[in-house]
Amino acid sequence: MLIQIATLMLSLMLLVMLHELGHYVTARWFGVRVERFFCFFDVKFAIWKKKIGDTVYGIGWLPLGGYVKLSGMIDESMDLDQMKQEPKPWEFRVKPAWQRLIIMLGGIIVNIILAMIIYTALFASQGKSYTDVNKMQYGISTDAVQQKLGLRNGDIPVGVNGVKFNSLEDIYKEALLGGNTLEVKRDGKEISLPINEDFRTQILNYKQGFFIPQFTFFVDSVIENSAAQAAGLQKGDKIIAVDGFTTPLFSDFKTKLSQYKGKTVPLSIERKKEPIELMATINKDGTLGFSQASPYLETLISHQDYTLGESFSKGLIEPFESIATQVRGIGTLFKVKDGRKQVAGPIGMVKQMPKKWNWLFFWSFTAMISAWLAFINLLPIPGLDGGHAVFAIYEMVTGKKPSEKVLEKAQMVGVVIILSLMVFVFGNDIVNMIFK
Structure with missing residues (x-):
């Protein structure tokens, strides 16, 4: 704090x-x-x-x-x-x-x-880094709320109001601030989803986590005295299946664990390219107790460097684009449910600050x-x-x-x-x- x-x-x-x-x-x-x-x-x-x-x-x-x-x-x-x-x-x-x-x-x-x-x-x-939708193989992960809005696991957002964007962050911003339709790729075809008040409200409620890419994963670290440690999971393990159901993506894995809360199930593991079978008792909240890592997510990031001249040119324009975004954001508050709750004063702004000092964020x-x-x-x-x-x-x-x-x-x-x-x-x- x-x-x-x-x-x-x-x-x-x-x-x-x-x-x-x-x-x-x-x-x-x-x-x-x-x-x-x-x-x-x-x-x-x-x-x-x-x-x-x-x-x-x-x-x-x-x-x-x-x-x-x-x-x-x-x-x-x-x-x-x-x-x-x-x-x-x-x-x-x-x-x-x-x-x-x-x-x-x-x-x-x-x-x-x-x-x-x-x-x-x-x-x-710093240049500019962004999540490149053109590199997404597995689309986004969705929950029940997002599925009610028309989204599906594996959808790849590609545009808003018929305008295509390379950046997932830009799609999020445009969908929230001025979107009437969201274009996504689904099973090789492009479809358009309407963005209504409920849709925009949920985008705002999820903050930056509305479009989360699905990803492959492995065990990065195991929490002490956790179910994962008791089962014998180790750093670097790849969890291939839960009770015989394949779980190549972390979203599949989470969904399957939620179906076995408090139960003991077999896990199919790949450890140093060797198959291993373990038994794990799932926590009542549907977790095992480990943190995951995903080299795949790093491949989704595209980066663009700028020359000094380009930086100067963009630097002159960016303040006005930032103001325009803020003004559009205020307009959005009238297009969502309980827009007042999204207004943050000094107290609310403190909560939005990073908990560790970050000079890039500061500037x-x-x-x-x-x-x-x-x-x-x-x-x-x-x-x-x-x-x-x-x-x-x-x-x-x-x-x-x-x-x-x-x-x-x-x-x-x-x-x-x-x-x-x-x-x-x-x-x-x-x-x-x-x-x-």
Whole structure:
């Protein structure tokens, strides 16, 4: 849990600091005084703060964002006393509209550039790996729920809405986010399955495990004091049959074990190319107690490397594709049952973090969230950067500056909207934890 929390917190701290730095640098560039520069919110008190020059730098205790306070600007601090005084030359409100627009967009621009840099580095260093459906010999494994939706053991997903994909991960994404039909190969023929609300809901409920390839296997390790150890199973053993029924694929093996829960059955084993017969008592949960390995699964992975130029090109596009995917994901929540349960706030996001430190995940996650924060802040909601930008653009187009009363009321509306969203997100996390 500590590693999961640290992963999320470090990513958010990095993003918040750089976002606010975008506002800070552009504000100082145009001669606007920055009164406070905080990572996280310092409601009532701060973990650390220090005044350097005209600016108080600090770290708040409430990890829901961060802020810079600019002199002469109506923001979430609602410092109206300052606004009643005569304007000073270093204040935000006296600067031309085009300068105020750049200051408001500074954080968003930094978020997009950061996402581009990270994605470019990831493409250059890691390339792209994916499960290649063209290499699948045994198709996917299905359970009773998936079979009710029309899928069968051995089906090979090949496309969505008539569009073919090489990547199983892309098929999963498209089926979930915008699919009306799923194309699969079955017994050498291609058939189309309808994707309705139930189908999409189950894809979402299974997370990334909806399309699981069937695979051949062997015993990789045996758990101490398990039924597998009692039966004499060893590392490297291939289980050929259970009670005379051949089990070449792990899904066949699991299905057969589930039919013999608590019973003693013969196992046909191949050990160092020699046939062996063992007797095993199956656990009541339908397991023996060993972990399996499958060289076959490794053969399904295709990898593509990119040149520096290709990486740069893809890195420029990827933030916007990531934003599009997130927006489509929100739309999907209205097309599934209990979509609210799929909304994750900070508490829910912690659970999605890896339990072991993973730098590749960290940077991929940071790039995705950086792009998403840029999009969210660009929305024309009062209180967000996009809301402030709208007023600056309005002034540039009409030549009329909104009154401070209008700005004050707009800011108050924005604060109510943002706080309401925060209450919903945190409340939803808590409800999901209680009624999971």
